[in-house]
Amino acid sequence: MNEQPNLSYVHELSGGDHDFEKNFLRIVKRELPLDAERFRENIAAENFKEAAANVHKLKHKISILGLEDSHRLAQEYELQLREGVNKLENSFLEILDAMMNYLEKIQT
Amino acid sequence: MKCLIIDDEESARMVLQQLISKNPNLEIDAEFSNAIQAIKHLNHQDTDLIFLDIHMPDFTGFDFIKTLKNPPNVILITSDSSFAIEAFEYDCIVDYLLKPITQERFDKAVQKVLSIPPKEPLKKEIQDPESNLNQTENDLYVNIDRRLIKIDIPSIYLIEAKGDYILIKTNSKNYTVHSTLKKIEEKLPQDLFLKIHRSYVINTKRIIDIEDNSVLIEKDVIPVSRGNKPELIRRLNLL
Numbered sequence: 001m002n003e004q005p006n007l008s009y010v011h012e013l014s015g016g017d018h019d020f021e022k023n024f025l026r027i028v029k030r031e032l033p034l035d036a037e038r039f040r041e042n043i044a045a046e047n048f049k050e051a052a053a054n055v056h057k058l059k060h061k062i063s064i065l066g067l068e069d070s071h072r073l074a075q076e077y078e079l080q081l082r083e084g085v086n087k088l089e090n091s092f093l094e095i096l097d098a099m100m101n102y103l104e105k106i107q108t
Numbered sequence: 109m110k111c112l113i114i115d116d117e118e119s120a121r122m123v124l125q126q127l128i129s130k131n132p133n134l135e136i137d138a139e140f141s142n143a144i145q146a147i148k149h150l151n152h153q154d155t156d157l158i159f160l161d162i163h164m165p166d167f168t169g170f171d172f173i174k175t176l177k178n179p180p181n182v183i184l185i186t187s188d189s190s191f192a193i194e195a196f197e198y199d200c201i202v203d204y205l206l207k208p209i210t211q212e213r214f215d216k217a218v219q220k221v222l223s224i225p226p227k228e229p230l231k232k233e234i235q236d237p238e239s240n241l242n243q244t245e246n247d248l249y250v251n252i253d254r255r256l257i258k259i260d261i262p263s264i265y266l267i268e269a270k271g272d273y274i275l276i277k278t279n280s281k282n283y284t285v286h287s288t289l290k291k292i293e294e295k296l297p298q299d300l301f302l303k304i305h306r307s308y309v310i311n312t313k314r315i316i317d318i319e320d321n322s323v324l325i326e327k328d329v330i331p332v333s334r335g336n337k338p339e340l341i342r343r344l345n346l347l
Binding site for chain 2: 009012013014015017020023024027028031053056057059060061063064075078
């Protein structure tokens, strides 16, 4: 994964409102591991259609953290999963790990 | 303009709250994490604009719109551009915003809503006298073994398709008749009966409860198909 998560979109959205940024990132930090866990469970159970829905939801958080290439990969992975193909799992998990590691370092 | 937010993700609702707070034309009336709560709200209160997520568990944004008799303006929110074509099929959908939403694009969508002339109040529907007659007629005659047997329509709670026959279930008796669901549907009052699955028509007044994608009616558990669910939900007097 070449690109790194960033807060450009969050800063743009907040317009300098630090309280909003803090609250917003706290919620993203809380939701992301839960979404990721649901995705992992569905992959483990080979519920690929459900997993595709999880990837769809996770795309929003990927875009919030400014990961444009990763968003494109997630888009492709979602379409693959809808067809029952699971070839991009490792690359997608790498994205999720990078996002969670990045968020962990942010004070909220 | 009063607006509603419907999205199952808290972070997505927060993004919309922030965008709305920066637009002087908008005021948040309420926000919901699922479509059913929003339908209940809209049964009692009008709104001018709905920001609606397409992907929600159980009920898609499109299903939600189908439940509304007179939908307000809707701006769809999604992470997927592939639904744009379907969105054009709904007159109430004014714009379609892809996540992540920028303030500039958001304001442009709101401007589109503001440029729409206000809707005229609904005129009272003129009732077709023939359909009115059908609705007040309480009896249905069915042909069984060359006899015309009278069935009291309100006593029918379920009709099931069984090949070339239909099974009509009433409180006291079941009747197997050589006919189709389509034909009997035409003879039944539309405000009382609803097709909820390709094989089942139910009397909506006889529903005991609804769980996920099935209806309990008397002692029968009947599946509800995805396409028929919005109309079923629309007919319920939700609290």
